[in-house]
Amino acid sequence: MSESAVSTLIDRLHDEAAQDRPAAETPDVGIVMGSDSDLETMLSGGRRRGAYDAFVDELGFAEQTSFENSPAERFTFETYVTSAHRTPDLMAAYAETAEDRGIEVIIAGAGGKSADLPNMTASIAYPLPVIGVPVQEKSVDSVIGMPTGAPLVAVDAGKSFNAALSAAQILARQHDAVRERLVAYHDDLREAVGGVSRDLHDLGTEAFAAARDE
Amino acid sequence: MSESAVSTLIDRLHDEAAQDRPAAETPDVGIVMGSDSDLETMLSGGRRRGAYDAFVDELGFAEQTSFENSPAERFTFETYVTSAHRTPDLMAAYAETAEDRGIEVIIAGAGGKSADLPNMTASIAYPLPVIGVPVQEKSVDSVIGMPTGAPLVAVDAGKSFNAALSAAQILARQHDAVRERLVAYHDDLREAVGGVSRDLHDLGTEAFAAARDE
């Protein structure tokens, strides 16, 4: 009777893959991570903003928590923990079913020196594009070092925010609405840099620092 | 009168961007590199197979050498040298015009410890997806380390072959023909591994090594 949670999930994923839902109702992006201790880095709330912040706050995506009931927003993502070393069967089931479940691109993050989850997910989900996120600096080598013939693209350590932008860039090749959101986000970012640059120069270092620290 | 070569190229790129050609006639993938000394790594002929081999030999793409006359093949790529440190203006012109010239994804490679070309190309070509290829192991950090808000995805050092597969994975989200070629390539790869595994086991190490070395 043990492992009911893992088995139930595996069965559910295969059931969902067998359904024939329209693309607009399935999650566009699948986010998987090796452990819920990766949550802050992969999604939101750590020192740096994460994929959740990028999707929800900047790009207007919604998180889909039920395969059956999709949110009102057109573009969505879903999140799972699929540990490569503790639940390799769940990881494999997720990767095998991803394309049939409507996923267009996977963001896969893992920490530690043996960050196998992005690599194995990319190998099994092929030919779906997988963006690997090394959760720690020491995970970079393991994530990026795929052999010839086994494609995976990686972002820098801890930068799931950028992985979300990259996933949106892929979706934007087909969906102008996503492209527009990416451009709008970028314009805001540039405007902010411009303002800071002008203030620093025109106020001078001391006054700028004083104003900022108020 | 100096720099006519660079100026001419820059003008040509802007001219091409001003044209309104159908997607089927423009290059789908743009490959840029920092120097023609990167040619073996980025394209073909080095120790390891490169992007040219992947596109031409495995995926049925053709190289487009004239913007006006596209090859018969539906999917194409083009190649330029756009040095970030010697010709920053050419690099910028390429990145600025890429989307308007019909490019769907850029593969950008550079060597050395200051491998700025992929990063700057991604920053300027945004929101086009850019796949960075560190030409040397020591280029990995510089390529992958983009700050939050500036997306770029990277492959491992020297693996432009995988960058081509990843670019094709992105195109395959819209084009089933590309997806089919990716799957066919992968099936062949797996069949080869299966054959080697069986032979090694069934012949035994000595006989297998002897047969291989014949």
Next chain:
Amino acid sequence: MSESAVSTLIDRLHDEAAQDRPAAETPDVGIVMGSDSDLETMLSGGRRRGAYDAFVDELGFAEQTSFENSPAERFTFETYVTSAHRTPDLMAAYAETAEDRGIEVIIAGAGGKSADLPNMTASIAYPLPVIGVPVQEKSVDSVIGMPTGAPLVAVDAGKSFNAALSAAQILARQHDAVRERLVAYHDDLREAVGGVSRDLHDLGTEAFAAARDE
């Protein structure tokens, strides 16, 4: 019809696992590697002696090339290529069936920075002990860095010879014959060091070097 080689191997492994053969007729050690390019490092013939040399030359093991027909020698090993990134299903099938196929300990080697094969094999073959061999120096981190709860033990880069000795040390807890072979090998090794030390000292550096280079 594609992938017949991989599928056939997977089926064969499951068939063998379903048989109920006595321990003396099944392979005691399973050696798997990510590619046949790892052959020199994992088995024999490289700059350094490998697992094959240790088992066959020093410890009296034989290589078992047919599950049905075991060699005359009591202690045996078998070898397969099970690429994590190209044939994850074959890798999983090997690891899942290993214990039922009579394997007592697995030696798993892989190269590159994403050396996932030993890790995934250990995760799936659990609770069978798995000794990871990083085929290259840059594979060490990926092989050794398993998270808490996912056991794998590692040897140094390229030292499949020592992995064979370690596997034999595990078998020796149950089999005095293996223990005796380990001791005999070690005695020879020590005798050689003693002889060299005495000769170097008593002849002096110049005469010793001259004698050695003859």
Next chain:
Amino acid sequence: MSESAVSTLIDRLHDEAAQDRPAAETPDVGIVMGSDSDLETMLSGGRRRGAYDAFVDELGFAEQTSFENSPAERFTFETYVTSAHRTPDLMAAYAETAEDRGIEVIIAGAGGKSADLPNMTASIAYPLPVIGVPVQEKSVDSVIGMPTGAPLVAVDAGKSFNAALSAAQILARQHDAVRERLVAYHDDLREAVGGVSRDLHDLGTEAFAAARDE
């Protein structure tokens, strides 16, 4: 009169080795470390769970504190500090007597860049299997880098918990009871991952994080 503590311990170890106790009454696993400052990493109480936690909490082993009076539990371990650089004679005496004192496998941990204790213990205790634990990240190279002919297997820095699981995997080849405990521990671990994965997905990131932080 100095060094009475070290000399007394050395004599005691040799006395115990001369006794002929049944396997069930002697410690199965010997844990040695270079300093009592390694205690948190090697055993229990640090940021990460250690070998003590694995043996006592997860696998039902008991710590044997007297060679004469073994605990009621069938499987036991013992712990000593045997500094390679301060008490090389004590380290040697422990390694020389380990097999005769009934030990089946040694877990040896040391910190610093010159982590010689696991290496020397493996060299002297041969052919007993020794699992090296680098107490710090900077100890990994020194622990894992044994030359050809001198077997030692290593776990990742600080992961004495995994070393205990690996030691149990070795004992499990002979003792089904240990195997069962390993499997039961693993089932619980998987069940936990499955539950977290389902909750994260079905609640969504925000609700999951809120529930977790309560």
Next chain:
Amino acid sequence: MSESAVSTLIDRLHDEAAQDRPAAETPDVGIVMGSDSDLETMLSGGRRRGAYDAFVDELGFAEQTSFENSPAERFTFETYVTSAHRTPDLMAAYAETAEDRGIEVIIAGAGGKSADLPNMTASIAYPLPVIGVPVQEKSVDSVIGMPTGAPLVAVDAGKSFNAALSAAQILARQHDAVRERLVAYHDDLREAVGGVSRDLHDLGTEAFAAARDE
């Protein structure tokens, strides 16, 4: 209407470059950085003293905050944020106009692993000398690794204080007043070392430490 801040700055820089002001009224040193989060490292207030401290406190320079109204001090510097990845156009405009705006030497700092700002600024501002400041240790490789033919000189990570001294050394080749200030600063520094050395020796370690900690 978006990006007004960036566009306005770019226009302003080009306007200033078109003016023909005497050298004594333009900034002598231009300081640019990738983000205002680099402010503490590049200018002042961090763990270590920065370029602002060197220029203002030690060398008698003033910060020029308006191109039109230069300070009374003969030697001045100005500061801007010109992000390579968020505002590559602003970065390029700054570098292109620097020499015409009267700048004699640029100090350019950036953090992260892709510290492209100093490199690109040096490439575009050529033949103006550019001193690169890696804001973090991990930025050193990216800043220093310029290819043959693309000059940039670098200081150690975080040491914008030394970059200011080096900039002053360049100015001192033409301006004796700057040379005198450099010498005066150095004499004070040496006098302080001499005093500490004598006190430590003559008081002895304990008394010196006690006096210092009072």
Next chain:
Amino acid sequence: MSESAVSTLIDRLHDEAAQDRPAAETPDVGIVMGSDSDLETMLSGGRRRGAYDAFVDELGFAEQTSFENSPAERFTFETYVTSAHRTPDLMAAYAETAEDRGIEVIIAGAGGKSADLPNMTASIAYPLPVIGVPVQEKSVDSVIGMPTGAPLVAVDAGKSFNAALSAAQILARQHDAVRERLVAYHDDLREAVGGVSRDLHDLGTEAFAAARDE
């Protein structure tokens, strides 16, 4: 009577410093290195072009081999070996006398992990600007890592060619003739990149590679 060579050189340097020659007759740049084994890297003839090539071939400088008889060319450099560890007195004499001997900027190169020559030369020659050249990759840290208050600027490992360009950039602040040569060199470099880029694109990879290899 020993050390006459070193003593003679030290005396000569002090004699020359005591003379009062016009700037046009003294060397503008002093190049020192730790050993004549650094000659290929520091000057000319190695895998990569060096400072000699930059000065003589690209910038029209001449090497001055006699302090009394300056070459016809206006801009000159001189070269010495001044080992920090074998002849610290010669190194100090060179640095002490450099400014009085008319040197405007020093290029100092050293190899190994203890590359002290650039650092010590910068400390003693202060306030003269010193450009450090790490002769090997492993020399970078030692050269660049100067403490606060001790300015030195560095180029990348082995890139004495760039050090020469940087030295010329410093001289160019006072001498328009040097600035013009820097610009002319740069224009040629850009023209070459432009030509290669156009040929690669317009010929296509195969034809370009074939043409290049002819």
Next chain:
Amino acid sequence: MSESAVSTLIDRLHDEAAQDRPAAETPDVGIVMGSDSDLETMLSGGRRRGAYDAFVDELGFAEQTSFENSPAERFTFETYVTSAHRTPDLMAAYAETAEDRGIEVIIAGAGGKSADLPNMTASIAYPLPVIGVPVQEKSVDSVIGMPTGAPLVAVDAGKSFNAALSAAQILARQHDAVRERLVAYHDDLREAVGGVSRDLHDLGTEAFAAARDE
């Protein structure tokens, strides 16, 4: 009038060197460091015990604070700050006069990546033995990497305590009294390890940890 402190010290060192004092009245060990910020690491009070603790607490040496008035203790050391980069003349004067001032061995420590002080001191004080102490981990390469022909011996980063023991080992070749103190210190150290080892084993992990934490 500037630099009087440095000049005065240099003169004093040369004066002392000109005197002809008996060995028993001069310092036996000279300790120099690059900055008084190195005081905790080089002498006493940091996380780890330093050279001062070793000499004064363990080996019975006294600190000599006046060259004229030596302490009652037979064996003594003195301490100076002699910055390589700020006061190269003071550093040179110390090294030049050390042997004539009666010093038998120098302990020289410096931090940062350009830790030149130990190297230069060894080069100038030759043939006096110099023990280099890298004050930080990043100083190790710079301290240890001396070229062939320039001897210096190094201890690990921050371990000035061990440098003191090594200096005493050198003195002990001539002075049995120092040898006896070294042995006594070592016996105490071993006794402590023996006691801890016995307590850990005999009390068991939990009771030992509880007793220790009381």
Next chain:
Amino acid sequence: MSESAVSTLIDRLHDEAAQDRPAAETPDVGIVMGSDSDLETMLSGGRRRGAYDAFVDELGFAEQTSFENSPAERFTFETYVTSAHRTPDLMAAYAETAEDRGIEVIIAGAGGKSADLPNMTASIAYPLPVIGVPVQEKSVDSVIGMPTGAPLVAVDAGKSFNAALSAAQILARQHDAVRERLVAYHDDLREAVGGVSRDLHDLGTEAFAAARDE
């Protein structure tokens, strides 16, 4: 009967230690290494000159190959292979008997990442000074990283030549003859640098390189 070579050597060492020979007849320096594959690095004949070259060619020492018959030269060294991992008992016997056999200082070299021989020899031979030679770059950490209380001094990777000079510096504290040889060697070295420096400068780079390559 196995291990007669090792046992015989151990017995011989203890016999020699029991003799009471005058210092002038025993070896002054003991050189031990982990394997005869270290011979080129430790002694002579590799890319770089070794300890043998320093002792025999530069310092007038002789190699003593028989404990009973010492060479005519006053200062001598002896050489043994004492593998830490293959013959820990021989290594211990050498270290235990070294002081009684008249050795004043030990030079101990080992390669690999687990270079335990210098460390263990220093721990056992205490209070005799031991100079560790990392035979490979990757051996540096393991050799230098001794814990507080366990003194060992190290030279750079592969520099046994410098270890010999350092050993001679220790002997020179008691023996003026050794000090004189060290000074004479150094004078020659300096004279050579002076000659090269003058020739390079006065001939100019091209003529110097041509003359050197003739």
